[in-house]
Each structure stands twice: as structure tokens, then as C-alpha cells.
Amino acid sequence: MLKDEVNKALKVIQDGGIILYPTDTIWGVGCDATNSEAVKKIYALKQRAESKSMIILVDVDNKLQNYITEVPEIAYQLIEFAENPLTLVMPGAKNVAPELIAEDGSIGVRVTNNQFCQQLIQRLRKPIVSTSANISGQPSPEYFDKVDQAIIDGVDYVVDIDQHSHEKRKPSTIMRLAPNGSFEFIRR
Template sequence: MKEEIEKAIQTLKQGGLILYPTDTVWGIGCDATNANAVRKVYNLKQREDNKALICLVNNYSMLERHVDNVPKMAYTILDIADKPTTVIYDSPAGIAENLVAKDNTLAIRIVDHKFCEKLIKYFGRPIVSTSANISGQPTPNSFKEISEAILKGVDYVVNLQNENKNAKPSTIIKLSNNGGVKIIRE
């Protein structure tokens, strides 16, 4: 695993795209602070850049560095969640501008996956995570379902094909600083 983390970090630092296992589905990832890398993700997925992407962090500390005001309710939701949960926050900070939605929000998940946690920890920055498919196509449930276009479109494929057991997208909840809560995806 150490070698895979090192190769993935090298690719991320160069502004490249990685294909990697997460706590949900296989993801296309890049440095969430690099606008050029984020643009490459949109291009590979053939996705309009007004459809926001998810960002992964490895702990509350990194979350707090990239959201101006984390609502107290977020901690409660994340502490009691029994499956991977992505929260959409108001007023993200220190993130590539083209990763932030037009309403000044950002979807962030504190990842619960050994490889991802270590990757993010040693990289020291959030990583984009979006399903490994062309926009509008079905989300692959396993590595072997990922299309050739995606496999050839990334700069590095993490060699941990047996790492992902969940194969379901995360729950998505939108929390507003004014106290609003909305479930986007269960």
C-alpha cells in the first residue's frame, strides 16, 4: 500500500488524475486545490463544470481548514452516520474555484477508508472524488466495470482493485449555516 500511496501522491502533485478505491465507489481524483487538475476531471467525465464534485478530507481538522463555518449539526450527523456520508457546506475555503458550486457550497466527505485516509494525510490536501464513469453513464459497482475511456484517461490507476467492498455512492446531506438541512441522496 505504501508504494501505491507514493505513486498516487506523485501524480497528484504533478496535477494529474488518479483512479482509486474509496469508502464508496471507485473514484477519479485530483488535487482539490488545483484548478487545472479539476478541469481535467470535468473533461474526462464529459461533465459540465456547473455540476459540483465531491471533495475528500481525512479528519475534522482538515474539514475545518476548508469550510469557513462548520455547523455544529455536521459533527452530530457524521458521528451517528452508519454509512459514508457527504455533507454540502456553505463557504468553502482554500479549494480550487472551479470545484465550488455557484451557490458557494462544496460537498465534502470525511473518508473512512484506510488507503484514502493515508493518501490524504500524506498528501496534506483534500482530494476530489467523483465516480469513475462518463457523466450520464451508470456508476461502476466494481473495478472491472470501469470503462476503457476512464482507465486510459487518468494518469495513474491505484493497484488495489480488491479494496472496494461497498460499491454504493454516499448519502449526501446539505447543511446551511442558517440551520437548514436537506437530504439530497440517501
Template sequence: MEKLVNIHDAAEGLKAGKTLLYPTDTVWGLGCDASNEEAIQKIFDVKNRPKEQSFIVLVDSVAMLERYVANIPEVCFDLIDFAARPLTIIYDEPINLPKSLLAADGTIAIRVTEDMNCKKLIQRLRKPLVSTSANISGQANANSFAEISDAIKKSVDLILNERLEEVMRKPSSIIKVGSDNGVKVIR
């Protein structure tokens, strides 16, 4: 399959505005450079997703997170450090990200990834990475590369050639932490 690429070529493709199908620390994901409006639009199109449904963004560290959220509630640092499984946090006051990534209420969902391949992609890109499940909106998540629909595989520009045989885990936990440190479990 000519779309299969290594991490270096995937990062170069992301820099050029391409979309990527890749394994994450949870499920197979569709992604792009989180600062590229055209690439974000392509992900909406590939997923056939309504614009009012936002995406998760992956960062490689708390230091990177601090560049995209104006005021991180103190409790979030402990939640990130002590999470037993991948944890996505919805934050108030996102900064330096396109409006197309924000939820209708102006919040942003961000996960500090522990997956080494995702970290390498983000570090080579030097920007956050959009991450949404590799399925058409409303359909079930694929648990392996083999279960991802041909429509998705054909629609993306690139496919990371890592962990193609691995069965993936469940989606991340999602919580919303308000500026008042109030915590609400979403998933």
C-alpha cells in the same frame, strides 16, 4: 498495466498534478489534488462533465475539514460522528478551495473519509482530494474495477493498485446543512 501505482507513487503523482482512478469508501473514484485547477479541469474532461456540476471533496479528518469551511454548523459534527455509512455534507461558506470545485450556489460537498487508503493518500498529499464516480457523466456507476470503461482507464494518468477485485458499495448519502442548521437530504 503501467499506470498501476502504489499509494506512495499515487500521492507523488497527485502532487505533480496527475489524475487518479482509485477505490473510495463508496465507489471507484476519479480524483486529483483539490487545490490544483489544471488537474480539476482534467477530471471535468475525463468525465465529460458540465462545469456547473461540482465534485465531492474528500478530507481525512474534521481538523482538515475546518480548514476548508468557514463556519461548520454544530449539527455537522454529530452527523459525521454518528453516520452509519459514508456521508457527504454540502456546506455554505467554503474557503481555501478553487472556484471550479464550488457549486453554482457557492457551496461545497465534502466527506470525511473513513477509508484507510484514501486517508493515506490525503495525508501524503497534505491536501483534500477530488472524488467523483469513475464514469462518464450520465452513465451508470461501475460497481467494480472491471466495470469501469476503457475510456476512463485510458484517460487517467494513474490507477491505484488496491482492491482491484473488490465489488464496491453504493454512493454516499448526501445532505445539505445550511448556516441556520437546516438539514436537507439530497441523496
């Protein structure tokens, strides 16, 4: 079943579509992080200002340098020892859709430990966008049944994994990381 869902989601994403999918945190809306048109569809669906950037997911930490010009050494330690899913906001974003890059040149990246996400990213050979499955300003859905119908209707594919789980999930911890290794918490 996992393989089938990865295949279906992969086809949609390769065709420029957007998906609703489970992550290692809350349910997310995503697409190919290098496809500007697909990224714009997500902003439109979420009714989100493009000045509010979205994060990307990678499957393994050694891919960080493909999307960040200079990854501080501490980033790898923070990822390795984080007890909860951790999103790192780092400057020097590259090789992603320009719409994902914040005004200061940074982007948020999380190394996912969710099997579906890892397999999808491996097959796509690119990062995927991950943004909470809600209309901007509304609460993030703790599980699938809390996802707004407008989001479900607005995506090109809804991944059929973990839809019946009522385990309450929380968004990731977010830290801003400077090239010199200094960091600050944005969301704990």
C-alpha cells in the same frame, strides 16, 4: 503494498495528474482539490459540465474548517453517527480550486474512512477530489471491473488496490447543511 500505492498516487497528484482509486464508496477519479488545472482534466475526462460540482475528501473531521467558512456544529454529530458514508454539502467553500465550488458558494465534503484515501490525504496535506469513475450520465461503477475503459485510459495512474473485489458499492448519502444546522437529503 498500501504504502507503495500511496507513494505512487501521491507523486502523480503532486505533479498535477489525476488518479483512479478505491474509496469508502465506489471507485473514484481524483486529484489535488486545490489544483485548478487537474480539476479541469477530470471535468474533461468525465465529459461533465463544470456547473455540476464535484466533492472533496478530507481525512479527519477537524479539517473541515480549512475548507468551509463556518461549519455548523451538527455536521460533526452527523459524521460521527452516520452508518454509511456521508457527504455534506455546505456553503462558504474556501481554499479549493474555484471549479469545485458550486454557484451558491457551497461544496460537498466527505470525511473518508478508507485507509488508502486517508493516508494519501495526510501525505498530500490537502483534500482530494472524489467523483464517480464514469462518463457523465453513465451508471456509477459498483466495482473496478465496471469502470469504463475510457476512464482507465484517461487517468494518469490506476491505484492497484481492491481491483479484484466484486463487493458492490454504493455512492455516499448526500445532505445539504445550512449554517443554522437545518439539513435536507439530496441522495439517500
